[in-house]
Amino acid sequence: MTNTLHRYGESFDDDYIVFAIPARGINDGNAAEMERRFLEIARKYKPVNMGDASHGGIFRPAKDLNPSVHWSRQERRDFEGVVNSVSGPTTVAVVFDNPDAVVEFVKELKTADLGLSINISGGLDQARECARRAGLERHSVEYSLGFFGQTDRMADRQTLELSTMCGHGMLSFGLVRKLVEWVKQGRRTPEQAAGTMARFCSCGVFNPARACRLMRRQGEKERTPGGRKN
Amino acid sequence: MQIDQQKCVACGNCIPVCPMGAIAIDTGLNRAVVNTNECVECYACFRGMSMEKLNPTLVRGIRRLLKIFRLRFDPEPDVCPTSAIIPDELSWPRVVRRAFSDPIVTHESTGVHGRGTEEVKTNDVTHRVGLGEAGYVIEFGRPTVGVWFRDIEKMTRALAGIGIEFEPRNPVTHMMIDRKTGKLRDDILNEKILSAIVEFKTAVENVPVVLRRVDEVSKTLDTVVSVGVSTRCDVEGNSALDGILAEEGFSYVRGKTNLGLGHA
Ligand code: SF4
Ligand code: SF4
Numbered sequence: 044m045t046n047t048l049h050r051y052g053e054s055f056d057d058d059y060i061v062f063a064i065p066a067r068g069i070n071d072g073n074a075a076e077m078e079r080r081f082l083e084i085a086r087k088y089k090p091v092n093m094g095d096a097s098h099g100g101i102f103r104p105a106k107d108l109n110p111s112v113h114w115s116r117q118e119r120r121d122f123e124g125v126v127n128s129v130s131g132p133t134t135v136a137v138v139f140d141n142p143d144a145v146v147e148f149v150k151e152l153k154t155a156d157l158g159l160s161i162n163i164s165g166g167l168d169q170a171r172e173c174a175r176r177a178g179l180e181r182h183s184v185e186y187s188l189g190f191f192g193q194t195d196r197m198a199d200r201q202t203l204e205l206s207t208m209c210g211h212g213m214l215s216f217g218l219v220r221k222l223v224e225w226v227k228q229g230r231r232t233p234e235q236a237a238g239t240m241a242r243f244c245s246c247g248v249f250n251p252a253r254a255c256r257l258m259r260r261q262g263e264k265e266r267t268p269g270g271r272k273n
Numbered sequence: 274m275q276i277d278q279q280k281c282v283a284c285g286n287c288i289p290v291c292p293m294g295a296i297a298i299d300t301g302l303n304r305a306v307v308n309t310n311e312c313v314e315c316y317a318c319f320r321g322m323s324m325e326k327l328n329p330t331l332v333r334g335i336r337r338l339l340k341i342f343r344l345r346f347d348p349e350p351d352v353c354p355t356s357a358i359i360p361d362e363l364s365w366p367r368v369v370r371r372a373f374s375d376p377i378v379t380h381e382s383t384g385v386h387g388r389g390t391e392e393v394k395t396n397d398v399t400h401r402v403g404l405g406e407a408g409y410v411i412e413f414g415r416p417t418v419g420v421w422f423r424d425i426e427k428m429t430r431a432l433a434g435i436g437i438e439f440e441p442r443n444p445v446t447h448m449m450i451d452r453k454t455g456k457l458r459d460d461i462l463n464e465k466i467l468s469a470i471v472e473f474k475t476a477v478e479n480v481p482v483v484l485r486r487v488d489e490v491s492k493t494l495d496t497v498v499s500v501g502v503s504t505r506c507d508v509e510g511n512s513a514l515d516g517i518l519a520e521e522g523f524s525y526v527r528g529k530t531n532l533g534l535g536h537a
Contacts, residue, residue, distance in 0.1 A: 046376070048529060049415065049499045055527055066395035070537050097377065104323040104351070112325075113348045134394075152534060160395045160535030170530035171510060180510035182533030183396040185408070185503035186518065186525045188484070192491035192498040196418050203416065211376040212417040212467045213317045217289030221350060230347060239351050243290075243321040245376050 046210030047136075047164040047248050048187045051203035055166040057140040058253045059173070061085070061148060063159040064134045070158050071132035077157040078135045082126045084155060085137040088148045092138040094247015098128040102241035102251070118238045125247060140252035142173050149177040204257050209244035218243070226258050233258040274312050274319060276305045280357035282332045287318050287353060292417045292467060305357075313419055313467045314363060315374035323349070324356040366460045369422075373444065374467035390442045390472060393503035398535040403505055407477045407514065410501040411487055413494070414468035420496040422448070423462040425469055428498070429455030431490045432473070435482065440472035477504060477513050481521050501528070 047060045063081040065071035082093060094100030101120045129135060139145050145163065152161055163170040167184065174181050190197065197203060198216040205219045222236040231239075237254035276287075276296070281304040288296050288305065295311035296318065298304070332354050339346055348354070363371055372378055392410055393402060402408040411428065414420030425445065433439075433455035439446040448457050475483055480502060491498040506512050518525060 048410070048501050048527075049412075050527060051416070053526070062394060064391060064394050066391060066398040066535065066537075069395075069398055070535065104321055106324045106356075108323050108325045108352060110325065110327065112323075112352065113346075116349060149532065157534075158536050160391075160397050161532045162394050163530045163532065164527070165530075166526055167528045167530065170528075174510070174530060174532055177532075179532050179534075180508065181506050181530045183393045183402065183503060183505045183531040184512050184514075185393040185410075185501050185529040185531075186514060186523075187527050188500040188502060188518070188523050188525060190416075190497050190499050191488055192494050192496060193418075194497055197416060197497055207416045210415065212292050212374075212415055213315065213321055213376070214417075215290055215292040215294075215317065216417055217291070217294065218350070221289045225350070239349075242323070242351060243317060245320065 046246060048185065049189070049207060049210060051200070051207040055169065057256060058165055058250050059139045059142065059145045059169070060136050060164040060248050061139065061145060062134055062136045062162045062164065063157065064162070065132050065159050067132070074132040074159065075129050077159050078129045078133065079126055080155065081152070081157055081159065082129070082135055082137065084151050085148055086122055088139065088144040090137045090144075091140050091252045092241060092247050092249060093122065093125055094136055095125060095129050096134040096246045098125070099245050100241065100247020100249065101125055102238055102249070104242050116235075134246070136246060136248050138248060138250050140250065142169060145173045146176045149173065149179070153177065153179070201257065205240060205254055208240070208249045208254065210248070211245065213243045213245055214240055214249070223258060274307050274314060274316070275359050275361055276307060277357045277359050278302065278304050280329050280355040281305050282329055282336060282355055284336070284348070284354060286348065286350060287322060287358060290318050290322060290351065292317055293419050311465065313374040313465050314367070314371035315467045316360070316371070316377070319358045319360055320377070321351065322358065323352045325352060325354045326356050327354045329355045366464055369448070369461050369464050370466055373469050390440060392472065393529060393531055395535060396503070396505060397531055397533045398537060402474055402503055404507065405477055405513065406474050406504060407480050408474045408503040409472065409483065411471045412468055412499045412501075414466065414496050415499055416497070418497045419465055419467055420469065421463065421465050422457055424494040424496055425471070426455065426457045426462060427494060428487070428490050429457065429471060431455075431486060432471070435486055437473045437475070437483070440474070443470065443472045445469050445471050477517060480514065480517050484521060
């Protein structure tokens with residue numbers, strides 16, 4: 044389960060995934076109840092996404108749309124649905140776009156003493172700093188050493204930055220390229236494109252705030268060709 | 274995965290959605306079709322796309338009319354208008370494609386969702402990787418490139434050759450017929466999957482040897498390999514791997530930080 048380990052990019056200042064997970068056969072007896080509490084506590088700190096590895100995130104595909112969706116798609120962010128659908132031991136994850144929310148959330152988790160393992164996936168220095176601000180030293184650490192082998196088979200940087208936010212590979216390079224083009228053409232807003240991408244991430248760990256920043260950054264670059272600023 | 278030829282209206286929405294590029298419009302049939310050799314049964318199309326249940330004949334008529342007047346309809350990009358994407362019944366060995374590609378499927382050998390174990394995420398409870406030890410997660414096929422088991426076997430055999438002991442609860446280990454040599458079952462070697470993870474641990478001083486071997490073998494595979502390495506920190510939160518990785522020339526930015534709040 045390395046689905047957030049290898050996100051591609053240089054800056055992760057707006058990307059923090061906090062996980063709760065039980066150890067199978069050791070402390071998974073009442074894990075579902077503790078996981079629901081974890082998600083409920085998280086909601087106070089305004090996460091940009093959250094999900095459960097079995098049932099998906101707050102952005103969910105719909106199986107019974109009617110044609111009006113093509114003119115006015117209502118983006119439903121189903122926080123309640125995520126909390127209610129946790130029914131057995133799983134991994135639950137919450138995504139934040141700022142470290143202050145992470146620190147306050149972790150402080151409350153310390154007090155709540157859920158018994159589950161809690162991890163921060165993100166920049167290693169930023170995560171250590173968050174832990175310290177919450178009064179903790181890290182117990183264990185896992186490093187992403189990046190990609191080996193035929194890396195020329197991967198996509199360009201901007202596609203990778205967006206696509207790897209679903210570490211399970213559910214967000215194809217093709218769909219990312221299409222949506223980035225549509226944003227450039229003004230056919231969709233960055234928020235709409237990020238919402239579409241997020242629906243393919245079946246654990247709810249896609250970070251729509253970071254996606255919007257990345258797409259806006261690309262748009263800004265396009266608008267200043269040749270270094271002319273005015 | 275298959276596409277219901279009675280329902281498909283050849284809108285093309287599902288084509289970029291497929292991580293393996295396995296869907297294309299057959300221009301003779303004027304329908305989308307799945308290349309079953311390339312399809313890894315990941316369900317990104319079936320589960321990730323939203324669906325309408327429109328009448329295919331009506332939709333085809335409207336599309337023809339718009340085409341005559343060279344009008345372009347700007348539909349939502351992740352919608353199949355006629356719910357034409359249909360999962361296949363999978364039998365052995367093809368079923369391993371789904372087990373290693375669809376993140377929602379619980380792998381029977383581990384009981385956990387996904388392609389590996391809980392690895393370092395529950396290390397505060399399991400104490401699987403101790404002080405002075407390094408845990409590895411070597412993942413094949415990500416991001417969104419895919420991998421054949423025959424390529425994974427090249428790596429498992431090479432790692433076995435330097436004395437690695439594979440993590441018993443990992444799904445790839447479960448596919449081995451000989452854990453001492455890293456030999457996988459013959460009947461899955463020609464199955465393609467979205468990604469798989471090989472896990473093991475060594476003493477921290479062996480990290481350079483292992484990573485060099487992984488790097489060498491990766492160059493011979495027709496896929497991408499992503500590498501994670503973990504350890505337990507001391508009471509001040511310091512990691513023995515910092516110095517070793519820097520000496521080996523690795524730069525790292527992100528990772529997972531276990532906060533030590535779990536308990537039995
Ligand atoms: S999205 Fe549906 S209707 Fe459109 S090409 Fe794919 S299967 Fe056919
Ligand atoms: S199941 Fe996955 S690989 Fe197969 S056609 Fe659908 S998206 Fe492509």
